[in-house]
Amino acid sequence: MPEGHSVHRIARQFARNFVGLPVHASSPQGRFAEGAAVLEGREMLQAMAVGKQMFLEFEGDTWLRVHLGLYGAWDFAGEILVDPTIASANGRMGQTNQRGTDLDGVILDDAGENSLTSIGAPRKTRVHVRMSEQTKGLADEDAEWPPPVVGQVRLRLLTDATCADLRGPTACALQTPDEMLATVAKLGPDPLVGDPAEGEERFVRIVRRKPTAIALLLMDQSVVSGIGNVYRAEMLFRARLNPHTPGRDVPEEVVRQLWRDWVRLLAIGVETGQMMTMDDLSPEQYRAAMASRDDRHWVYRRAGLPCRVCGTEIALEELGARKLYWCPFCQR
């Protein structure tokens, strides 16, 4: 259940390992057989993310649009080049386990080394990672190649060195360039696409016009791209903003603050692979919070627990068919 940061990480992984290379495409599960046949053998030209959508461009004016939805995930295997601007390379990206762990793939351990752990890679037996020369000592020479297909793989993309398996997406479809542009045009600004200052103006203009609760606006992908249920709850708490405040009643400066917070959280998320929303804690506080992976947020999934700031019980309500967590005192 990835929010925007995961999708950007996945796009970057494709940029490093697939772009510029011919790709074998198949649909082991069969549900994307026609599309895979179209892509088979074509060179991947570009990989980009806009909000929660990812677009892969192939030779012949053909785009692949993928939306992971609630359950989707990409599993990478084989050679996985490490983006130096990104703290970790990966096994599994997108899906996470049910304990609230929101980590993509490999993490940095205390020593600052890349280490393969099961965190965020709940089915690590399926992830045969042969790291690039930029990492060390993680060669898996005995891994079968290409990796055996396990489970429902909608789409497998394969180069000589790297394999990417897509499972459970909400959307996986081919698009013409016009269709791709039309999809993007419907999306609100993404801090990592285009000029973030322009994005801020668009965001402010829309929010300040709407009578809709700010908690709903933040989740509306036509208002702002990439925010999901976790970032929504956390951002509203960080702004100490009542989730029910109509967009047009949120002071302009607070709207701008929300956008800038999203810019910051997304950057941290893409860099670390974690939905780090408590970055302003002291190191000691942060260590304590991280000690329990189930409890690393201000309010998300903390219903009934005391607010970390004021001790009030965190509230849980349904809003727009999603669970909304907030502190009735801090966000009054």
Add this chain to the structure above:
DNA sequence: GAACTATGCGGAA
């Protein structure tokens, strides 16, 4: 092994 849950979203009613 069944039931439950999830970071999403489109379409029917």
Add this chain to the structure above:
DNA sequence: TCCGCCTAGTTCA
């Protein structure tokens, strides 16, 4: 507003 999609980890029996 509700339902269905579609996957897999976790929890509980």
